[in-house]
Amino acid sequence: MIKIILTLAVLSLAPMFVGVINKVKAIWAGRHAASIFQPYYDLLKLFRKGEVISTTTSFVFEIAPSINLAAVIFALLFTPFPYIGAVLKFDSDFVIFAYSLGLAKFFLVIASLDTGSSFEGMGANREVTFSTIVETAFFVLLGTLAFITNQTSFEQMFIMLNSSANYTLLIKLLFVVSLFIMLLAEGSRVPIDDPNTHLELTMIHEVMLLDYSGVNLAFMVFASQIKMLVIALLISNFLIPLNLPITLALLLCLVSIFLIYLCVGLVESLIARTRISHVPQFLFLMTALALTSFAIVAFFTHGGIK
Amino acid sequence: MDLFLIGSLFFLFGGIAVIFIGENYKSKIYIVFSAVANILALPAVFNTLISGESYIWSYIFSFPIGKVNFVLDPLSAFFALIILIGSFLASCYSAGYMKMYIGKNAQLSAYHFFLGLMSTSMIFVVVVQDAILFLISWELMSIASFFLVTFENEKIEVRKAGIYYFTSMQIGVAFLIAGFAWISSLSGSLDFNSFNEVFIKYNHLSIFFFLLFFIGFGTKAGFIPMHTWLPRAHPAAPTSISALMSGVMIKTGIYGILRIILLMDIIPASLAYFVLLIGLITGIVGIANAISQHDFKKLLAYSSIENIGIIGIAIGLGMIGKAYGNDLVAGFGFLGVLLHTFNHFTFKSALFYGAGVVYSQTHTRNIDLLGGLAKHLPKTSIMFLFATVAISGFPLLNGFVGEFFIYSGLAKSFSIQNIGVSILAILGISGLAFIGSMAMITFTKLFGLTFLGMSRSEFHTVPEEKNNFMLFPMSILVVFMFLVGLSPITIIYLLLKVLPMFSPHFTLSGYIDLLSLINSITISLAIFLLFIVVIYNLRKLLISKRSIKKFKTWDCGYQGVTSKMQYTSGSYAHPFMQLISKLVPIEINVEKESALFPKEASLKSSSLDVSEGLIIQPIISALRKFMDLFSWIQSGRMQQYIIYGLIFLLVLLIWILGVEL
Incomplete structure (x- = not known):
């Protein structure tokens, strides 16, 4: 029951955290900040609007946002909450987690190709190109996690990880940093993508939504907000120490997610966005970190390669 | 003679019978024969799969062959099931697809005869347990498929592709003959069962035996570097044949490898590593080449290579499990092999059948000339969409289920506690993810550019779906995709007697509770489906009172949008191809006249198959030099x-x- 309440809490808090990022950016830039609840107003406004649908599009364009949102919420059900665990869990559930996020992306991409717009085609091919790097690195991380803990279920992995030997501190650090890069990439934030850019040529995620309006746009935006929070929640699992009272742990989880979003806001304020052609190099950092973590674990587990 | 064998001969009978029938009715009569073949043969197949009892029929032939055992054990039965259903669907599809050749002086009799011969010989391949008759069936299968590939033999590129295919098959079979000859000379018998003793007695040689068979069977299956015939033969063959070859025939290569693994008692770990790595390379190189293709049948051919690679990873995983005595890993590995074999049959056949509908209506295989077909071919496009989602391995459809067990097995192999296995496991997990994400590029491109957006060229006739014979096989396959995707137990139930052949203790309630795992998957997927339905209806409810306007695509205020401005197959793949330019270099030829006024110019881009250039070409040129002597x-x-x-x-x-x- 508490898991379902927490899941609903995640769903309802997802837009607020995006508001946090905007707030941080505004304060850093010395602007008067919009309320952190602004994303809710935006979503509500979209929900109340009608839609304009391109005459070029087919059935795919209309169903894609629903599938996208459903897939992201489905992935959320497999994301464990610290101490409490995930709503759905079974052996190797990390595969279904990653692949349902993949399905969400698949429909986002084909929906953008459905409009026949060259801008959206551009966004689509960038999205799929960058996701090859991120997804591969993510699976290296998941494999390493399975390797350290000898477990294959998300929930069990984190329980084992948090209760095992000391060298995992370094591993945790590597995991947190590489998942943070994934958060930036999947959440389409600076330095990979800039959600505030006004030039279609430089967009990735935003440009794929160009033709969406009304409820469908709201679904797409909401889905990407949830996706970001899901990854942040994953990261927070690495940050919560063991043996705390459950309420304190949950509070700490909330605080850590808040800090993660704060970091995203700071990154956006401090770092310029990379050139599109240099984005892969930045993303390979995640691959490198993931492989390093595997190498360290392999070294320790087998007592060095003799 | 038993009904099963008579049933499998019915394909051939059908092929002979239609020679004497008028052109218009050939295909329809052939469907009847293939349906009868299924009705006769399927009961034995299901009986074997469910009860686990093998049927053995022994016949004594005259001199060169001698006593022959036909054995329908669970492994044979599983492959026979795919062959029977696949052949039946191909016969239905032919009735629609071959219509365009009626009255054009095409050799339709030969087509049906060889189709029948191919189906019958494929079934014989999986039930014959005697080296000589196996090789005969194997060769008949290759010859029949060669004549089917060269159906349009008035075209020079078809003849070239056909001869290339045939030569590859002969090279493959040379390795098989060498393997069988060597092993049967040691055992003194041609019966497969006697080979088992050879593998035990000559344990130190078993690596060489296995490699001979692996090259021989791997040529048929399409493992790199023996894959070069696939991207040539598939575009040349009629689509019904491409589907049968890609969905069914290449799996006989997988069957062969599995049979050899069964005959080997002890599996050296080095072989397991080798197979897993070859599978990984095959998967990555296959799909990386697929991304850059403009010809959709060539793209699908490369994607078949990729899927054979995934099956190879799973075979390697199963072999690792056997080599290290870990039944759980072996079970998950071989479960992955069998599931992905079946799944690939369903979605790849469906994709080829869909591609055939597109080809028969537009007469082009070039993605750059297509687009917007979803409006003209609604049923085909939705079934094609299901197949692309399935082949990309996403949940709700069957591709996910097979890959799930392979991932799961790889993650479990860390418990073997061996540094080599752990490194291979992480390579396998990340490699599968890499393959999966490249598959997403390939299939968003294939579906998005072919069926969505605006048409990139003008068609002489408006494409339409008028032939239910072509839609029927696809719809059956889509049903399979959903059935296995949503409730994997349906297919795993049929595999319960096959798996213990590889991993003796692997049962539904063995090491881990497989049944409850499968149930949890089904329940989760049901929840997912519920989410989609609820959210979709929520949107319907929300917009029911709002206005829905139709307007053209927003292009930042620019009003002169044309279909030529859309992304093309080359430009869509470009950013990714730049990343992997070492693996798949793109050759771009620009012909441009520089003058004051613009003149006609042309640009041609094509990708190079590096694995072919690096491995196959040097061998061929060295061989040619030697032969020149x-x-x-x-x-x-x-x-x-x-x-x-x-x-x-x-x-x-x-x-x-x-x-x-």
């Missing part, structure tokens, strides 16, 4: 050849006399 023998003069014959006879005479003396 003997070219003086071939003078073309009859007198000289007669002299050769006489010299040969003389040498033979001297030798025999010498032996007697």
Whole structure:
């Protein structure tokens, strides 16, 4: 029951955290900040609007946002909450987690190709190109996690990880940093993508939504907000120490997610966005970190390669 | 004679019978025969799969063959199931697809005869347990498929592709003959069962035996570097044949490898590593080449190579499990092999069938000339969409289920606690993810550019779906995709007697509770489906009172949008191809006249298959150089050849006399 309440809490808090990022950016830039609840107003406004649908599009364009949102919420059900665990869990559930996020992306991409717009085609091919790097690195991380803990279920992995030997501190650090890069990439934030850019040529995620309006746009935006929070929640699992009272742990989880979003806001304020052609190099950092973590674990587990 | 064998011969009977029937009715009569074949043969197949009892029929033939065992054990039955259903669907599809050749002086009799021969010989391949008859069936299968590939033999590229295919098959079979000859000379018998003793007795040689068979069977399956025939033969063949070859025939190669693994008692770990790595390379190179293709049948051919690679990873995983005595890993590995074999049959056949509908309506295979077909071919496009989602391995459809068990097995192999296995496992997990994400590029491109957006060229006739014979096989396959995707137990139930052959203790309630795992998957997927339905209806409810306007695509205020401005197959793949330019280099030829006024220019981009250039071409050119040394023998003069014959006879005479003396 508490898991379902927490899941609903995640769903309802997802837009607020995006508001946090905007707030941080505004304060850093010395602007008067919009309320952190602004994303809710935006979503509500979209929900109340009608839609304009391109005459070029087919059935795919209309169903894609629903599938996208459903897939992201489905992935959320497999994301464990610290101490409490995930709503759905079974052996190797990390595969279904990653692949349902993949399905969400698949429909986002084909929906953008459905409009026949060259801008959206551009966004689509960038999205799929960058996701090859991120997804591969993510699976290296998941494999390493399975390797350290000898477990294959998300929930069990984190329980084992948090209760095992000391060298995992370094591993945790590597995991947190590489998942943070994934958060930036999947959440389409600076330095990979800039959600505030006004030039279609430089967009990735935003440009794929160009033709969406009304409820469908709201679904797409909401889905990407949830996706970001899901990854942040994953990261927070690495940050919560063991043996705390459950309420304190949950509070700490909330605080850590808040800090993660704060970091995203700071990154956006401090770092310029990379050139599109240099984005892969930045993303390979995640691959490198993931492989390093595997190498360290392999070294320790087998007592060095003799 | 048993009903199963009669049933499998019915494909051939059908092929012979339609020779005497008018062109318009050939395909329809053939459907009847293939349906009868299924009705006769399927009961035995299901009985074997469910009860686990093998059927054995022994026949004694005259001299060169001798006593032959036909054995329908669970492994054979599983492959026979795919062959039977696949052949039936191909016969239905032919009735629609071959219509365009009626009245055009095409060899439709030959087509149906070889289709029948191919189906029958494929079934014989999986039930014959005797080296000679196996090789005969294997060769008949290759010859029949060769004639089917070269159906449109008036085109030079088809003839070239056909000969390339046939040569590849002959090279493959040479390795098989070598393997069978060697092993049966050691065992003194041609029966497969006697080979088992050879593998145990000559344990140190088993690596060489296995490699011979792996190359031989791998050529049929399409493992890199023996894959080069697939991207040539598939575009050349009629689509019904491409589907049958890609969905069913290449799986006989997988069957062969599995059979050899069964006969080997002890599996050296090095072989397991080798197979897993070859699978990984095959998967990555296959799909990386698929991304850059403009011809959708060539794209699908490369994607078949990728899927064979995934199956290879799973075979390697199963072998690792066996080599290290870990039944759980072995079970998950071989479960992955069998599931992905079946799944690939469903979605790849469906994709080829869909591609055939597109080809029959637009007469082009070039993605750059297509687009917007979803409006003209609604049923095809939605079934094609399901197949692309399935082949990309996403949940709700069956592709996910197979890959799930492979991932799961790889993650479990860390418990073997061996550094080599752990490194391979992480390579396998990340490699599968890499393959999966590249598959997403490939299939968003294939579906998005072919069926969505605006049409990139004008069609002479408006494409339409008028032939239910072509839609029927696809819809059956989509049903399979959803059935296995949503409730994997349906297919795993049929595999419960096959798996213990590989991993003796692997049952539904063995090491881990497989049944409850499968149930949890099904329940989760049901929840997912519920989410989609609820959210979709929520949107309907929300917009029911709002206005829905139709307007053209927003292009930042620019009003002169044309279909030529859309992304093309080359430009869509470009950013990714730049990343992997070492693996798959793109050759771009630009022809441009520089003058004051613009003139006609052309640009042609094509990708190079590096694995072919690096491995196959050097071998061929070295072989050619070596053979050139003997070219003086071939003078073309009859007198000289007669002299050769006489010299040969003389040498033979001297030798025999010498032996007697």
